[in-house]
Amino acid sequence: MRSKPLLPLLLAAGLAGGLLANHDAAARLRYVTDADAPRALAAAGPVDVRWDDPANFAEIRYSSNRIESRRGDWVEQLARHVRDYAAPRLPAGERLEVTLTDVDLAGDYEPWRGPQFLDTRFLRDIYPPRISLQFTRTDANGTVIAQGERKLRDPGYLIGTSLVSNDPLKYEERMLERWLARELPAPARSVSTR
Template identity: 45%
Template sequence: MKTRLLACVVALSLAACASTGPTSVTDSNLPRAVGEGSTVNVQWADPAGFSELRYSQNRREASRGDWVVELADYMQEKIAKTVPAGDRVDVQILDITRAGEYEWMPHATTDDIRVMRDVYPPRMTLNFRHVDASGAVVAEGERKIADLAYLQTQPPFPASDPLRYDKRLIDTWVRREFRR
């Protein structure tokens, strides 16, 4: 009886671990594009090359989650709502540095707290191409976007959203780039 119970507990634990899904943005099971086949396509290379991971003081925490997919989904959704019907936009995310940084603190017992300071603004490097319904190129090129004053105003997202400053950076770029 005890052996069966132990076997069931082990099996359930393994099943729970297997079903939790990817926990790192560098996980090869995560998509590298969103919106394929739609009017707005956002793609990116391996996030291990992004500044967010390469220069982080805590790479383990910086790579946790699926924040690249979440930001790409958000970007795809915002652009799709902004561009005229029939237009097509292709975006390639070349680099991301999220707002804030994991700072090392002496005598601290945790290293998973993201500290927000003016010296850690959100930044992105994007390559994009906007084509209108007739096939004419409206705009294209590389954009390096940053919100250097990201702590000066409150973003229109809940404080519980860890990507609120990064999403506001996307909102600002979409508003400027795809004005009607």
């Protein structure tokens, strides 16, 4: 009977052990309320976005499934969307600072439907998306052009929607885009007079 060489078996076992250790670390769930979770986007460009502690957001405080509501990096995704949408709309030299102070995502969990639906978010008119924020817009000299607090809400988010997307934040992103379009109207295009 011929025996298999020991070295390849040891290497394979070591590699499998390393992969499993890395998989366990990667499989650890991330929550928006983790102590090491960011509370602002890294500085990049003319738009700074930060957010208050998500543990105090209505999405988590009033959720019927606080574990699912805390899961992921949805606050950071919303902040990136604000930055990416607003940056090209700002005239040269202007800056925009936005702080998300409260978020309640579209839909909610309905635990009375049974254990098979504990992690299912139901979209209904009674669960519209809501976002509260504060903002400051400044010119190139640092003079405040506009500032304030806004409470965004879209009670008709399900009506006439043609959003064919798997993005779970599509309703909140659309609501933020509408707000930014009002605050930062697109620059007028020059018309050629030939």
